[in-house]
Structure formats: structure tokens, C-alpha cells
Amino acid sequence: MGLLADMICNLKRGWAVWVCGEVSSGVGCYLLHRREGGKTEFCPDVAGFCPGVAWILSLFGRGLSRCALNWEGLTLRSGAGYFGRQAVKIDGGAGELRSEVGRVSVLGDVPRARARGELQYASAGADQVQFQQQVQLCPVRSAGFVSGATMIIRRAVRIGCLGWCGALAYKEPLMAACRYCPPPALKREIIMKSLSLFVLLVTSMLVSSSHAADKSPADQSPADDRPPQVKAVQPGVTLSLVAEQPQLSTPTGVDVDEQGRVWVVATHTHFRPDDYEGPEHDEILIFSDLDKAGRAQKRQVFYNATDATMDLELGPDGWVYLAERDRILRIKDTDGDGKADVEENIAVLESEADYPHNGLEGLAWDNQGKLIFAIGENFAKDWTLTGTDGTKITGAGKGGIFRCTADGKQLKRIAEGFWNPFGICVRADGEIFAAENDPGERPPCRVLHIVEGGDYGYERGYGSEAHHPFVAWNGELRGTLPMIHPSGEAPCGIAPLGRGLLVPSWGDHSVDFFPLTQQGASFTSKPITIVKGGRYFRPSCIAADPKDTPHLPESGKVLTWYLCDWVDGRYQAHGYGRVWKLEIDLTKADWVGPLELEPPTKEAKLAADLRSGHATQSVKELLQLAQNQDPFVARAALVALSHKASKWTPAEVMKWSPAERVQAVLALQLAQAEPATWIPVFLKDKNADVQFETIRWISDKGLKAYLPDVEQVLAQSDLDYQRFEAAIAAWNTLNGKALDGVRNPEMLLARVEDKQSAPQIRAYALRMLPTQSRSAPKAGQQVVTQFPKGLTLAMLEELLAVNDAELSLEAVRTLSGNPIVSQKILAELAADPKQDSVLRAEAIAGLAPQAEQQIGLMLKLADSPDQVVREEALRCLRSIQLTDAQKKQIKTLAKAHPDSKDAFEAAVNPGALKTDRPALTDTSAWLKAVEGVKGSADVESGRRLFHHSRLTNCAHCHRHSGRGNVVGPDLSSLGDRQDRAWLLRSILEPSREMAPEYQPRTIILTDGRTFTGIRLRSYVKETIRDAHGQNKTFDRDDVEAIVESPVSFMPQGLVHALTDRELRDLIAFLESHSRGQTAD
Structure with a gap:
């Protein structure tokens, strides 16, 4: 027996x-x-x-x-x-x-x-x-x-x-x-x-x-062959296991009650495999009776009737609140048998979309006892959210964060512009924070400060491209709000700790602490990793033990949180899961800092007053505040302006300054003003920024009645590139192709071929045509750009024959993207003295990758009487190995052209550019040298240097005025900063102040190969965007390690390839194109 x-x-x-x-x-x-x-x-x-x-x-x-x-x-x-x-x-x-x-x-x-x-x-x-x-x-x-x-x-x-x-x-x-x-x-x-x-x-x-x-059906899962390999990496941190498979699986929500019982959502319906043998519905579990080691001795199923359950929050009077994909509900045990027997809807979502985790999610209570929750991007499908009192809110692809009473009344949208704000928390002072996942092609994930009326920039309806003129991710567009700081990959929870935030990272296998530093009306942070695990430690949601009060100082206090762990990287329900107890001993955790919350700054008080609806400032004062450098003050002023916009008239507004009219467009859209009253007026405005924001209004609201007006904009001969790109995006949206973003090759090619269109419009359309795949080539293959389908050499020659300066330049730049097949045409243009010198120089720069095959032509052009042509040829010669005879020839030519002395010297001895120059850390000395160069800066020369394939290759990673790759930041509006010393320091020391969202990561494979890029996605596969702007994907089983690289993609010592004059021209180019201006 x-x-x-x-x-x-x-x-x-x-x-x-x-x-x-x-x-x-x-x-x-x-x-x-x-x-x-x-x-x-x-x-x-x-x-x-x-x-x-x-x-x-x-x-x-x-x-x-x-x-x-x-x-x-x-x-x-x-x-x-x-x-x-x-x-x-x-x-x-x-x-x-x-x-x-x-x-x-x-x-x-x-x-x-x-x-x-x-x-x-x-x-x-x-x-x-x-x-x-x-x-x-x-x-x-x-x-x-x-x-x-x-x-x-x-x-x-x-x-x-x-x-x-x-x-x-x-x-x-x-x-x-x-x-x-x-x-x-x-x-x-x-x-x-x-x-x-x-x-x-x-x-x-x-x-x-x-x-x-x-x-429990979870008891049927495989043996525990997925070790967490987790450890604390900061003093005072202890992590202990509470429960694991087979007691639970794939957890998506956690909370703790006053008795110390841990409530967990164990989902069995999240991408449920066909052969999955678990329960038909998700389980709401209670773990209790923790032993000395922290392990739960009792497991109880409280409820088992919901699907796609994304979060759990304990509420007042014994109610347990749940977020399903398509509703917020609450359940309760009324007969004391330990199982819920009453269910009530709080808010119901109606939509065609059914993806599990981009619907309703992110439960939290504010300090007034109201329920906070969120919705993801919902695949940009229309949705209607209804509260218990009949209040309805509609939307589509902008996500949202909402507030309602505990029984589902007074439903209100707080903020929008999200991809997937899966984790939300509220501090004791009422400040709201969110952990936001990224859209994949637009990293990184975000830690956000949520404010009433906030717009955080994202719109799923505009497709998945890394760039769209109407999408912001870090406050790049007017009226949008930036992040506090990037988070680790795939954050699913967030919790307050003193003056900071605890944020688990599902994809980075870590728990990070974000100490918040006040910055104007919001915060900034530099995160500290406190827990780090292996591949099978995937922390998701987090909840504090209510017996602790993390915002109050108490000597010797040990604070406690509970973490859910998804364990396996598969999205499908897979039978694995853990719950951890995280303890922080404040006597040892010096990294936590002060626990008492700081009083709000004067900027924060101003922003709160502006958002309250009781602002006393005049319209003129609000218009000025809406242009404030602090984006949270500016947004609050915009909200206040929207409350006054109903009284404005077009005649009144058109008397305001251009900058004020721009703010008026934003405020009127926010106020949901009648488009027919305002849009025709603003489209006729001579200010480019007013037109841009009006086109954005048309597109964001899908105002199809204004499609003819957008087409008229596209026909304007004086259109700059920014407005052209905006009009193309709006045209796609109004024609039911919003997901194409600005990439609609057929339509763009048709505009390139349209001989009735203005040459400048044809040039812009040519620039926007995609020339390379987002997917990286196979191992051993070179990255090449190709002419898009339908674009031929013959067509490009026809464009050159139009003999328009702007169109010809764009045609040459397109030819330069594929110099192997374009070499003959480029060489003929470069050698033709009848052509414009700027066009010839562009053709010479395009031949740089083939400079060895064109050395005879380059030596001939090095003696050109045209300084622009001559010096561009010398740059090509600088990039190749010259014979002694060729160097002697160049030295002889130099005597006839003393105004190009530095260019000749660099061609003969490029190594000399590294000697007798200041240290890279001495920005002041470099600035003095640059500003001491005689003559005026040549912006066009700076543009060619920016795109030069052998000297700088800035466009390899950066986009500027629609050209280049989206690896690093878009530099089109770099001139807005108006800080030459900062710009020069960024060139001299690219790794010194690297924005965290652009920090490369190195993937080390099990076979020893390494790849470096910007991390895009992490689950059972790892995806990065490499230095060519293309995506590489690896099976997680093939990855040995992922390491953050402290070194920027931008090479150290770039200035050692340039003369002082060239560096001056490059800086002049970057400074000359601020927002509202055009590079063209």
C-alpha cells in the first residue's frame, strides 16, 4: 500500500x-x-x-x-x-x-x-x-x-x-x-x-x-525544462518563487489582497493551439498560505468563464475587475464558497477586431476611486466603447486610456495616440504612468507620463512603415507628447516605487527601476536594472502588496511586489507560467533614492491649471504658451485653446501671425470644429506649416469631401517636399489606402510619368519611390538598391531631357542608387561641361562606388576650371588607392588651382587629415577651426557629403528630406535645435550622448556570428534593423546572447575623413533645414 x-x-x-x-x-x-x-x-x-x-x-x-x-x-x-x-x-x-x-x-x-x-x-x-x-x-x-x-x-x-x-x-x-x-x-x-x-x-x-x-489542466504541462536563470543585480533585492507550472500557465494579470493572497489570471485562450488540452476558458486563481520559502501551499480557482483575459484588478466591496479583449467586467463571490457567482459588465467594446492583446487592457485605480483602463490599436478597426449609463466613445487606430466610475458610469477618454499601453499605474499624488509596447517598425517601447487630453502620437491606421508624416512616437509632431524614457522590450506592467517606477520587461528578461527626475511639467529618467533573467524569465504584470506603502518612508521597511512570468517566448498558450515575490530592503537598496514624492514644479502646476478647463489666460497668452518648449505645457495650452475655439471666426484668425495660425489649426481640430468653415481657408494660407497641419487634419479625420482639395495641393508648382509627402499620405488615406502610408508605388510612378505635372512634383514622386527591400539579403549577399518596378533607365533619361534643375538632380540621385547599371549615364553627365555644375557634381558623387573604374575621368575632372566639379572629383580620388604617378599628377594640377589646396592635399594624402587636429573631445577647438574657414559655407556641398557613399555615408542610417534610411533619427528638422556646438559634438563623439531608442544591440549566435542593429521585436524570434536599414530575423534557439552596445552606428572619427571646409559645409547643410523650411 x-x-x-x-x-x-x-x-x-x-x-x-x-x-x-x-x-x-x-x-x-x-x-x-x-x-x-x-x-x-x-x-x-x-x-x-x-x-x-x-x-x-x-x-x-x-x-x-x-x-x-x-x-x-x-x-x-x-x-x-x-x-x-x-x-x-x-x-x-x-x-x-x-x-x-x-x-x-x-x-x-x-x-x-x-x-x-x-x-x-x-x-x-x-x-x-x-x-x-x-x-x-x-x-x-x-x-x-x-x-x-x-x-x-x-x-x-x-x-x-x-x-x-x-x-x-x-x-x-x-x-x-x-x-x-x-x-x-x-x-x-x-x-x-x-x-x-x-x-x-x-x-x-x-x-x-x-x-x-x-x-488543474495546467498539471498536464511538460516537465520544467525552462530554467529562469534569474538573479538580483542590485543590493537589497530578493526574488523568490511563489508558484509555477503546473499550478498556473501563461499569466496576464496579478493583484494582491489585504490578506496577502495573490490573484492571477491564467489564460488558456490566448492564441490557443488546436491540440491544447487546457480548460476551455481562462482561470482566475488565488494563491495563498505562503510558507517560509515563499511558496504558495494553496491554489484555488475563483472563476473560469472568460476568454482573452488581459488583466485583473481587485476592487472595493469584494469585486474583482477583469479586462477581456472586448469588455471590462467585474465578478464577485456572494455566497462565501470561494468562487465567483455574480458577473457584471462595466464597459463593452464593439468591434470587428478580435486579436487578444490589442483590445481592452491595463486596469488601475486612480486616487479618486475611479477605474482606469486602456485599449490598444485594435488593428485600426472601428470600435465603440459603451459604459453602463449609455455613454459611448468611438475610435479606431489611436488606442486610448479611459476613466469611469467603479460601476461603469461617466466613461471618459483621458488620452490617445498609443500602440498597446498594456500596463498602467497611478501614484499616490494622482499622476498616471503607462508602459507602452512599440509598433515593431518604430521602436522603442515607451514609459509614458499620462495627462488629461494627451496625444502620444501613434496612429495604427497609417500602416507599419517606420516613417509617416502624421505619426509621432516621441513628440516629433506638434501637439504630441514625448516619452519619459524608452523601456525594455515588451513591457506589460508598471508599478510605483517612491519617486520612481518598476517596469518588468518581457523581452529583455529583466525588471528595471526608473527613478523619475522632474523636468518641466513632466519627468525624465535613467533606468536601473534590478533583476535579470535568462531566456525563460519573461516578467509581465506586477502588483504591490497592499500592506506596504511605497510612497511613504519607513526605516527598515521591506517592500513587496508580485510578478507574473510568462516563461516561454511563444505567444500561444503553452502551459508554462510562474509567479515571483519581489522584495526590496530599503536599508540596503540605496539605488531607490528618496521615497517621499516631490511637490509639483511650477510648469506642472501651470499645465494642470490649463488642462482643468478653468484657465484664466487670454487667447493671445494661450497661443504663446502653445508654442512653449515644454511639450506638456504646450499641449495643455492647446487643450485650453480648444475650449475657446468655438467663438473664433476665420476673419479674426487670419489676422494672427503664421505661428499663431498653426496653433489655431491644431486647436480647432481638437475642438471638433466644423471643417467646412475652416479647412478651405487654411488650405489657401500661404504658410507651409498651416497647410501641412490642415492636410493632417483632413487625413486624420478621413474627410473624403476634401480629396479634390488635396489633389489641388499636389498640383501646386511651389510645393515643398514636406507638404508633398503630407498630401500623398492624405491622398492615400482618402482613397482607402491609408495603410500604404506614403508608399504607393503605382500612384507615385504615375506621377513621375505625368508630363502635365510640374517638374518639381515629378521629382518629389521619384524621391519617394522605394528603392530597397526592408528585409535584409541572405548571408554573403550585398545590400543593393534597385529601381522600383516600372522605372527604367530610359525613363530616367527622359526625365533628364526635361532639363529641369530639380527633376534632373532627383533623376541623378536615383541613378546613383544603382551605379553599376547607371555608370555610363553618370559618367557622361559628369564629363559634359554644358551641364550645370551642381548636376555634374551630383553625378560625380554618384560614381564614387565605381571610382576605381572611372579614375581616368576623375583625374581629368580634377583639372576642371569649375571649382565645384573639380573638388567633387578630388573627393572620389581620395577614396581610392592611387599610384605614385597619379599622386604626382594631382600635385601638379594643384599648382593651377590654389583655391582648392585643401582638397588636393586630402586626395594625395588622406591620412594627413588625422594629424595636427584637435582631440575629438575638444569641441571648442573644432568649433573654432570650422568657424575660422574663409568664405561662405556651401550647403549643396554639405548635402553631397551627407549622402556620399565613401566619405561619410550619413544617409546609410539617417533620413533627411525624404532620402536615406530610418535607422537613426530623422535629421530633417535638426536645425530647429539651433545649437551648433551640440551638433558638432554629436559628430565628434557619436557614442557620448546616444539616445536610448537608437542604442544598438549585438546578437551573438550559437555559431559565433554576430549582428548589430536596433532591436525591433523579441519573442520566439529576434528582429533587428541593421545599419543598412533592413530587417534581420533570428530564431531564438540560434541566439547565444544579446548585448547592448555602447557604441553608436555612427563611426568614431568621421571628421578625420573631412577637411575643415567640408565639415563646415556639412554642418551648414544640417543647420539649414529646420521645420517649415525645405531642403529643396
């Missing part, structure tokens, strides 16, 4: 099957070992009844048959064989294991291979081997049977019944003739013992089956 009790007890321990075979040289028939001539022999001999036993067992539970099917069998002859899909070879001496699949690491004389299980060979003496095999099963309904069988096998092995172990482990019998096999009498004894134990096995199955209905 003790054995039977052990079997039943084992049922409670879960869903792991560990099949062990231990054989001594005196008993065994399973695996025997001896060494002969440096070889190792394995002699398996499994009697014919073994497969029969396996077949009988399979009748009682699918788990056993799956166990048998998981392995292909083992045949070991002459020291070689196959285990599963792994080729195994063991030689004499210390031993060696060679694997065709998976990684092999050798620790001493113990080779180890990992595939779907684990095979270990460890030396156990001269004449015996200890063999262990770990078998991973799929979740099954008959978990109890498997557990019972496990105990039988473990006991059976120990008394010599080894055949069952073989039957369970292998699909096919292992037949081998071996001189070490036991005699027939011993075989019969083994068989008889096996049969007697089989009777016990069947009995245990019948008994254990009565318990199966009470077991």
Missing part, C-alpha cells in the same frame, strides 16, 4: 515524466558497457513483451502513447547510434558526444546533448555506465495515469524490472544479441516481476482516475 500511496501522491506533483534506468553489471539487461580497444559497447536487450506492455499502457492514456512516439529508438552498434534525432558517437578515453541536431557542451568527461529531452553519459566505473533519459510529454487529459505509471517504473527499475522502462522510452523494441544478456532463468524472473507490477499499475490507474477531474 505504501507503493500505491506513493503513486497517488505523485499525481499531485504534476506532469513531468522522468524515466530512469540504472543498471549494474551484475543485474542488467538494459545497458551494459565495457571497453575494448578504446571503443565503448552498449548492448541493449529488451524482451519481446516490452512493446506489448507499451501498447497496453497506451490504451489507458494518450500521454503514454505520445511518450512512445516522441522517440525514434536507440540502436548502438560499434559505439555509434541514434538517439531521437541526434547522432551519437562515444569513443574511448574521456568520451565524446557528437550531435547532428542541437548544441553539445563537454564538461569534464560528461558529454551532454539537448534536443527534446536530455541524454547523459557519466562515467560510473570501469565496467558500468549510468544512463539517464529525460522524456518530455505533451499535455494530456489522463495526466494521472502517466504519473501513476511513472512511479511504477521508478520502483520497477530499482528492483530489476527494466523492460518497462524501455517500453515507455522507445517506440520500437531494441533487439540486439549480446554476450552480456542475462541467462533465461533471470529473464523469466524479471518478466514475472514485471507482470506483477503491471497489475499494480492498472490498479493505480483506476484509483488515480477519480482524481483527474480535480486536477
Whole structure:
């Protein structure tokens, strides 16, 4: 009976099957070992009844048959064989294991291979081997049977019944003739013992089956082969395990009640696989009775009727609030049986979209007892959110954060412009913060300060491209708000701690502390990692123990939070999950800083007053405040202006200054003013920024009646690139192609070919045509740009024949993107003295990648009487290896052109540019040298340097006026900063003040290769954007490590490739194109 009790007890321990075979040289028939001539022999001999036993067992539970099917069998002859899909070879001496699949690491004389299980060979003496095999099963309904069988096998092995172990482990019998096999009498004894134990096995199955209905379906998950490898990395931090699979799986919400019980959402419906064997609905679990080690001793199912459950928040009067994808609801236990029996809707979402985690989410309570929650981008599908009092709010792709009463009344939108604000928290002083996931092509994830009326810039309806003129991610557009700081990858929770925030990172396997520093009306931060784990530590939501008050100082206080851990990187429900207890000892955690909250700054008070709706400032004062450098003050002033906009008239507004009229457009849109009254007026405004914001208004609201007006804008001959790009985006939106963003190749190509369009419009359309794929080439292939479909050399020659300066320049730039096929045309343009010097210089710069093939032409052009042509040719010569004769020729030419002395010297001896110059850290000395260059700066020369493929290649990572790649920041509006010293320092020391959202990460693969890029996505695959602006994706199994790189993509010492005059021109180009101006 003790054995039977052990079997039943084992049922409670879960869903792991560990099949062990231990054989001594005196008993065994399973695996025997001896060494002969440096070889190792394995002699398996499994009697014919073994497969029969396996077949009988399979009748009682699918788990056993799956166990048998998981392995292909083992045949070991002459020291070689196959285990599963792994080729195994063991030689004499210390031993060696060679694997065709998976990684092999050798620790001493113990080779180890990992595939779907684990095979270990460890030396156990001269004449015996200890063999262990770990078998991973799929979740099954008959978990109890498997557990019972496990105990039988473990006991059976120990008394010599080894055949069952073989039957369970292998699909096919292992037949081998071996001189070490036991005699027939011993075989019969083994068989008889096996049969007697089989009777016990069947009995245990019948008994254990009565318990199966009470077991959590999570108990059927595989063995815990996903170690968290987690550790605290800051003093005073302790992490302990509360519960793990099989007690819970794929957790999406957590909270803690006054009794210290931990409430968890265990979701079984999040991308549920077809063969998933868990509950039909999600579980709301309660873990309690924590022992001294922190492990929960009691697990209770409180509710089991919701799907796509994204969060949980405990509320007043015993209510438990849940966020499903399409509703906020609350549940309650009214009869005291520990299970919820009442359910009420709080807010209901109606939409065609059904993706689990871009709908309703992010529950929190504010300091007034009202419920805060969020919605994600909802795939830009229309939605209607309805409260219990009938209040309706509509939207589509801008996300949102809402507030309502505890019973679902007074529903109100607080803010918008989100991708997926999965985690929300409210501080004791009422300040709201959110942890926001990023859109993939537009990293990074964000930590946000949420304010009433805030617009955080994002709009899913404009597609997935990294750039769109109407989408902001860090306050790039007027009226939008920036982030506090980037977070780690895929944050799903956020919680206050003193003056900072705790933010778990699902993708970075970490928990970070963001100490908040007041900055105007908001905050800034430099995060500190406090917990770091391995691949299978994926912390998601977080909740504080309510017995603690993190905002109040208390000497010796240990504060406690509880973390959910998704464990596995798969989005699908997968059966894994953990809950951790995070403790911070304030006597040791000096990194926390002061706990008492600071009083608001004067800017914060001003912004709050402006948002309150009771601002006393005049319209003129508000118009000035709306242009404030503090984006939170500016946004608050815009909100206040919108409250007064209903009284404005077009005649009045058109008398205001251009900057004030820009703010008027924003305020009127926010006030939902009548478009017919204002849009025609603003479209006729001569100010480019007024027109841009009006086009944005038309597009954001989808005002299709104004499509003819947008087409008229596109026909304007004096249109700058910024407005053209905006008009193209609006045209796509109004024609039902908003997801195309600004990339509509067919429409753009049609405009390029349209001979009736103004040449400048044709040039802009040509610039916007995509020339390279977002996906990186295969290993060993070069990154190349290609003419888009439909664009040919003949067509580009036709554009050159139009003989328009702007169109010709754009055609040459397009040709330069593919110099191998364009070389002949570019060379002819460069050599033609009848062409404009700027066009010729552009063609020469386009030939730089082919400079070695064009050295004769470049030497000829180095003697050109046109300084622009001459010096561009000398730049090409600088980038190639010259012979002594060629250098002598250049020195001779230099005598005839003293005004190009520095260019000739650099061509002959480019290494001299590194000598006798200030240290890169001495910005003042460099600034003095640049400003001491005689003559006026040449902005066009600076533009060519920015795009030069061999000297600077800035456009490799940066976009400017529609050209270049989106790896680093768009530099089109760099001139807005008006700080030359800062700009020069950024060029001299690119890694000194690297914006965290552009910090590269290096991926190290298991085969030793490394790749560096900006991280875009992380789950079961890792995706980065490389220095070419293209995406590379890696299977997580192939990734050995991911390391943050402290080195910018921008090369150190870039200035050592430029003369002082060239550096001056480059700075002049970057400074000349501020917002509202055009580079063209």
C-alpha cells in the first residue's frame, strides 16, 4: 500500500515524466558497457513483451502513447547510434558526444546533448555506465495515469524490472544479441516481476482516475525544462518563487489582497493551439498560505468563464475587475464558497477586431476611486466603447486610456495616440504612468507620463512603415507628447516605487527601476536594472502588496511586489507560467533614492491649471504658451485653446501671425470644429506649416469631401517636399489606402510619368519611390538598391531631357542608387561641361562606388576650371588607392588651382587629415577651426557629403528630406535645435550622448556570428534593423546572447575623413533645414 500511496501522491506533483534506468553489471539487461580497444559497447536487450506492455499502457492514456512516439529508438552498434534525432558517437578515453541536431557542451568527461529531452553519459566505473533519459510529454487529459505509471517504473527499475522502462522510452523494441544478456532463468524472473507490477499499475490507474477531474489542466504541462536563470543585480533585492507550472500557465494579470493572497489570471485562450488540452476558458486563481520559502501551499480557482483575459484588478466591496479583449467586467463571490457567482459588465467594446492583446487592457485605480483602463490599436478597426449609463466613445487606430466610475458610469477618454499601453499605474499624488509596447517598425517601447487630453502620437491606421508624416512616437509632431524614457522590450506592467517606477520587461528578461527626475511639467529618467533573467524569465504584470506603502518612508521597511512570468517566448498558450515575490530592503537598496514624492514644479502646476478647463489666460497668452518648449505645457495650452475655439471666426484668425495660425489649426481640430468653415481657408494660407497641419487634419479625420482639395495641393508648382509627402499620405488615406502610408508605388510612378505635372512634383514622386527591400539579403549577399518596378533607365533619361534643375538632380540621385547599371549615364553627365555644375557634381558623387573604374575621368575632372566639379572629383580620388604617378599628377594640377589646396592635399594624402587636429573631445577647438574657414559655407556641398557613399555615408542610417534610411533619427528638422556646438559634438563623439531608442544591440549566435542593429521585436524570434536599414530575423534557439552596445552606428572619427571646409559645409547643410523650411 505504501507503493500505491506513493503513486497517488505523485499525481499531485504534476506532469513531468522522468524515466530512469540504472543498471549494474551484475543485474542488467538494459545497458551494459565495457571497453575494448578504446571503443565503448552498449548492448541493449529488451524482451519481446516490452512493446506489448507499451501498447497496453497506451490504451489507458494518450500521454503514454505520445511518450512512445516522441522517440525514434536507440540502436548502438560499434559505439555509434541514434538517439531521437541526434547522432551519437562515444569513443574511448574521456568520451565524446557528437550531435547532428542541437548544441553539445563537454564538461569534464560528461558529454551532454539537448534536443527534446536530455541524454547523459557519466562515467560510473570501469565496467558500468549510468544512463539517464529525460522524456518530455505533451499535455494530456489522463495526466494521472502517466504519473501513476511513472512511479511504477521508478520502483520497477530499482528492483530489476527494466523492460518497462524501455517500453515507455522507445517506440520500437531494441533487439540486439549480446554476450552480456542475462541467462533465461533471470529473464523469466524479471518478466514475472514485471507482470506483477503491471497489475499494480492498472490498479493505480483506476484509483488515480477519480482524481483527474480535480486536477488543474495546467498539471498536464511538460516537465520544467525552462530554467529562469534569474538573479538580483542590485543590493537589497530578493526574488523568490511563489508558484509555477503546473499550478498556473501563461499569466496576464496579478493583484494582491489585504490578506496577502495573490490573484492571477491564467489564460488558456490566448492564441490557443488546436491540440491544447487546457480548460476551455481562462482561470482566475488565488494563491495563498505562503510558507517560509515563499511558496504558495494553496491554489484555488475563483472563476473560469472568460476568454482573452488581459488583466485583473481587485476592487472595493469584494469585486474583482477583469479586462477581456472586448469588455471590462467585474465578478464577485456572494455566497462565501470561494468562487465567483455574480458577473457584471462595466464597459463593452464593439468591434470587428478580435486579436487578444490589442483590445481592452491595463486596469488601475486612480486616487479618486475611479477605474482606469486602456485599449490598444485594435488593428485600426472601428470600435465603440459603451459604459453602463449609455455613454459611448468611438475610435479606431489611436488606442486610448479611459476613466469611469467603479460601476461603469461617466466613461471618459483621458488620452490617445498609443500602440498597446498594456500596463498602467497611478501614484499616490494622482499622476498616471503607462508602459507602452512599440509598433515593431518604430521602436522603442515607451514609459509614458499620462495627462488629461494627451496625444502620444501613434496612429495604427497609417500602416507599419517606420516613417509617416502624421505619426509621432516621441513628440516629433506638434501637439504630441514625448516619452519619459524608452523601456525594455515588451513591457506589460508598471508599478510605483517612491519617486520612481518598476517596469518588468518581457523581452529583455529583466525588471528595471526608473527613478523619475522632474523636468518641466513632466519627468525624465535613467533606468536601473534590478533583476535579470535568462531566456525563460519573461516578467509581465506586477502588483504591490497592499500592506506596504511605497510612497511613504519607513526605516527598515521591506517592500513587496508580485510578478507574473510568462516563461516561454511563444505567444500561444503553452502551459508554462510562474509567479515571483519581489522584495526590496530599503536599508540596503540605496539605488531607490528618496521615497517621499516631490511637490509639483511650477510648469506642472501651470499645465494642470490649463488642462482643468478653468484657465484664466487670454487667447493671445494661450497661443504663446502653445508654442512653449515644454511639450506638456504646450499641449495643455492647446487643450485650453480648444475650449475657446468655438467663438473664433476665420476673419479674426487670419489676422494672427503664421505661428499663431498653426496653433489655431491644431486647436480647432481638437475642438471638433466644423471643417467646412475652416479647412478651405487654411488650405489657401500661404504658410507651409498651416497647410501641412490642415492636410493632417483632413487625413486624420478621413474627410473624403476634401480629396479634390488635396489633389489641388499636389498640383501646386511651389510645393515643398514636406507638404508633398503630407498630401500623398492624405491622398492615400482618402482613397482607402491609408495603410500604404506614403508608399504607393503605382500612384507615385504615375506621377513621375505625368508630363502635365510640374517638374518639381515629378521629382518629389521619384524621391519617394522605394528603392530597397526592408528585409535584409541572405548571408554573403550585398545590400543593393534597385529601381522600383516600372522605372527604367530610359525613363530616367527622359526625365533628364526635361532639363529641369530639380527633376534632373532627383533623376541623378536615383541613378546613383544603382551605379553599376547607371555608370555610363553618370559618367557622361559628369564629363559634359554644358551641364550645370551642381548636376555634374551630383553625378560625380554618384560614381564614387565605381571610382576605381572611372579614375581616368576623375583625374581629368580634377583639372576642371569649375571649382565645384573639380573638388567633387578630388573627393572620389581620395577614396581610392592611387599610384605614385597619379599622386604626382594631382600635385601638379594643384599648382593651377590654389583655391582648392585643401582638397588636393586630402586626395594625395588622406591620412594627413588625422594629424595636427584637435582631440575629438575638444569641441571648442573644432568649433573654432570650422568657424575660422574663409568664405561662405556651401550647403549643396554639405548635402553631397551627407549622402556620399565613401566619405561619410550619413544617409546609410539617417533620413533627411525624404532620402536615406530610418535607422537613426530623422535629421530633417535638426536645425530647429539651433545649437551648433551640440551638433558638432554629436559628430565628434557619436557614442557620448546616444539616445536610448537608437542604442544598438549585438546578437551573438550559437555559431559565433554576430549582428548589430536596433532591436525591433523579441519573442520566439529576434528582429533587428541593421545599419543598412533592413530587417534581420533570428530564431531564438540560434541566439547565444544579446548585448547592448555602447557604441553608436555612427563611426568614431568621421571628421578625420573631412577637411575643415567640408565639415563646415556639412554642418551648414544640417543647420539649414529646420521645420517649415525645405531642403529643396
